[in-house]
Amino acid sequence: MNIDIKGIVIICGNYGSGKTETAVNLALKRKMDGLDVKIADLDLVNPYFRTREAKGLLEDMGIEVVLPDKRYMHADLPILTAEVAGMIQQPSELTILDAGGDDVGVTVLASLGNHLSKKKVCMLQVINPFRPFTEDVQGCIKIKEEIEISSKMKITGLVGNANLIDETTPDHIYSGYDLLKEVSAATGIKIEFITVCSYLIPQLEMGRFTCPVLEIDRKMNPPWKLF
Template sequence: MPVDMRLFKDLIQRYEWPKAIAVTGALGSGKTEWVLNLALGLKTTEEKVTIADADIINPYFCIRQVVNALEKKGFTVLTAPGQAKWADMPVVSAEVDWALSSPGKLMIDIGGDAEGALALKQFQKRIIQAGYLLVLVVNAFRPQTCTVEKIELMCRRMEEICGLKVGALISNSHLMNETTVETVTEGYQLVQNAARRMGLPLLYVGTSPELYEDTVKALAGERVPVWPVSRYMLLPWEPGAIWATGFPARHHAGRIFREKGQSPFQNLGRGIPPENF
């Protein structure tokens, strides 16, 4: 379901945005989709937007998948140089420092979970000088952020690791294709409670474009704007995903999972078999 970009423009203009907007969240939160959606929103205001891939946690599900498409839309995309962009190691482009001094906004995609915030440590002083907002995207149905206490703990751990302060939350509660309006509103209540406890603003409530109108009606008494989150990232096993064909080959993604002792299905919303996607 296509989204009218005028809606993105209206939503993004509700706030004043600093030079650098860093977005993070637990694995499965949807934080990379939010980087792309916010970047598209900023672009509707004629703002020059640079997107930096600083995901040192999950190299098989990140901005690197969609670099060509983003560049065709007029974004400048910063990734690690050469084949290092596909390495399962903490490599972040030094051009982030350059982007902090260049015109326009800088969107930074940070790896999932608190440890992903380590990518910001090397740029801490420059980011503070330039002005920043560190946003935590929360899916209330992920085990790392399923209570107010766990959300607060993740914020504090991120701040300790990167030396920056979380400045806002986004509620992006979902169960993939099993998401309902009730899923979104239930998650919103939890994230709103966490935001109030920490004294942080809740910028948006995310929902799918298909559920957007019903979600707006369900949250009509609330003051938080609803954002129809368009999906641009593909899961590693979905047709068209960079991990399914081409380089890196499918076996390379499988190798990474095996070396980590992980299953490629473990980072999904709870209780959703892969055949339902």
């Protein structure tokens, strides 16, 4: 099954869910599918795992990247450039907005309400069951509701990103997918896709998944690997 996501897509989730890794790899995949792709980094809170880390790679692939003004690169304030509003007003075939983590990180979306309300928008919640607060269905739903309240928007799709970085095994992928199905059943929200690192693909029984699989190669470095 192919991932057929187009239009304006907001990627959100709790801290450590892997939303930025998902956003970057989705942008690269859809670009390779032949789409015109733009991506904006709206994460003004988290100093690590930001889309801007992959700016050179994305631009080399012909993907337009919009970053916060340098004056606000480490700010916790919802301050955006006119370029972000412009991307929303004139979106490409796929325009990805990489939002900040948790309810605090997505408050910036509320400031874009006037622009987003006039467009069809998909808002995807990335879930990693091996991170705090999303180990079970109740935790995933609580994060969803907090994000919706702060952003003043509704989650429209779910993305599974079950991983323990280098320690991830096929069983982790399977159990993460099972949890995602439970969250989908409890909320009525569609599973858009799950992510799997490329090295694990040959080890998986792909027939166990009834949703598309985004094969990813990690582009974001954990802070402990930066030195």
